[in-house]
Amino acid sequence: MNQNEIIDQTAVVTELVTLRDYWRYAISRFNAAELSYGHGTDTASDDAAFLILDSLELPIDVLDPFLDAKLLPAERRMLAERIEMRVMSRKPSAYITGRSYIQGVRFHVDERVIVPRSHIGEILFSEYLNENGSAFLPDPMLVESAVDLCTGSGCLAVLAAKFYPNARVDAVDLSADALDVAAINVEAHEVEDQVELLEGDLFAPIAGRTYDLIITNPPYVDHEALDGYPPEYQAEPRLAHDGGVDGLDLVRRILSDAPQFLNAGGGLLCEIGSGREILEEEFPHLDFAWIETAQSQDAVFWISAEALGVSDGTD
Structure with missing residues (x-):
């Protein structure tokens, strides 16, 4: 399968249940697509964590306590869509969530400005x-x-x-x-x-x-x-x-x-x-x-x- 092809979101949402599932899935997708980083994150693992945690309104620097939390259907659909958007659009994750952080301070961002770093x-x-x-x-x-x-x-x-x-x-x-x-x-x-x-x-x-x-x-x-x-x-x-x-x-x-x-x-x-x-x-x-x-x-x-x-x- 071409990793840049759009994946069936229904299958993803059905099979993946926990935050850990979506983190692992996002890392795999990001690595396969050979994405680039540098907008507040430096690796596929960190970028996936940011996209998921920020989308769920969770602290972006605290992953472990939430890894095995089961996600609601609406949350699972949102994450599946945003992971796919990151791969297909190649936009920085901060543009997808609409937020960026400097030393933990949150700022709104969109494509009218560069992502603060x-x-x-x-x-x-x-x-x-x-x-x-x-x-x-x-x-x-x-x-x-x-x-x-x-x-x-x-x-x-x-x-x-x-x-x-x-x-x-x-x-x-x-x-x-x-x-x-x-x-x-x-x-x-x-x-x-x-x-x-x-x-x-x-x-x-x-x-x-x-x-x-x-x-x-x-x-x-x-x-x-x-x-x-x-x-x-x-x-x-x-x-x-x-x-x-x-x-x-x-x-x-x-x-x-x-x-x-x-x-x-x-x-x-x-x-x-x-x-x-x-x-x-x-x-x-x-x-x-x-x-x-x-x-x-x-x-x-x-x-x-x-x-x-x-x-x-x-x-």
């Missing part, structure tokens, strides 16, 4: 949940203004509002569709009073404003990598990935313009993917601090306002 979310949690405070990020209680450039689903803007309770947070994106999704997440997390959504190209919508913190996870995929994307990544908006020939077009613009929008004592937190060597060669005068995460040592940099030439006005 920024290292910056991990950094915010690890730095600010550290009992000794952050080694480089400003005191969260002293931050009065922040901007999230290329906000997409708005996830980083929402997290910024939560970590910086006294801050006005602007969230900028070129895509009106993406901002519609961001609005859903801003409302769901009840941060409408803090977060303003602005449509435009990088700093253009915020001319004249300055910030204690700039956060950005801009498009940074180079054209060669973009052309070789598997279907799961092609399902996401190309605009949200396209960083130019070497992936750093927007990063260069952000570095060039950031000093005009930073307050003294602030800084820029930026994710760039794999362009460290290019960036350091082009900007040898800048003091980048590269931040290690669970999956990378040089995908995110921090640079202070002072290192970018911002003066505190005392000279």
Whole structure:
């Protein structure tokens, strides 16, 4: 049998009864179809677990207690359909459930935005949940203004509002569709009073404003990598990935313009993917601090306002 052929859903629902049955079945289907991962999961096993647990409104990181639970007929039909959809459409599982998570925080997603998976979310949690405070990020209680450039689903803007309770947070994106999704997440997390959504190209919508913190996870995929994307990544908006020939077009613009929008004592937190060597060669005068995460040592940099030439006005 061709594993990419649509399987009889009636037979699946009749024969498979427990959550364990559907997990095993999904893993087999995903492996046979040679799916790709990377949208919050890295293996067929993890992706199957996410799709099943999130669909059933169960904790996405707790599988064992539910493995032998018998599923209701409606639940079995839903899982069979979603497993088949994952195989046949090659869409990320997060698009199928309509949800994605950063450090356990849930966000709405759909095909208008890329599936959130920024290292910056991990950094915010690890730095600010550290009992000794952050080694480089400003005191969260002293931050009065922040901007999230290329906000997409708005996830980083929402997290910024939560970590910086006294801050006005602007969230900028070129895509009106993406901002519609961001609005859903801003409302769901009840941060409408803090977060303003602005449509435009990088700093253009915020001319004249300055910030204690700039956060950005801009498009940074180079054209060669973009052309070789598997279907799961092609399902996401190309605009949200396209960083130019070497992936750093927007990063260069952000570095060039950031000093005009930073307050003294602030800084820029930026994710760039794999362009460290290019960036350091082009900007040898800048003091980048590269931040290690669970999956990378040089995908995110921090640079202070002072290192970018911002003066505190005392000279």
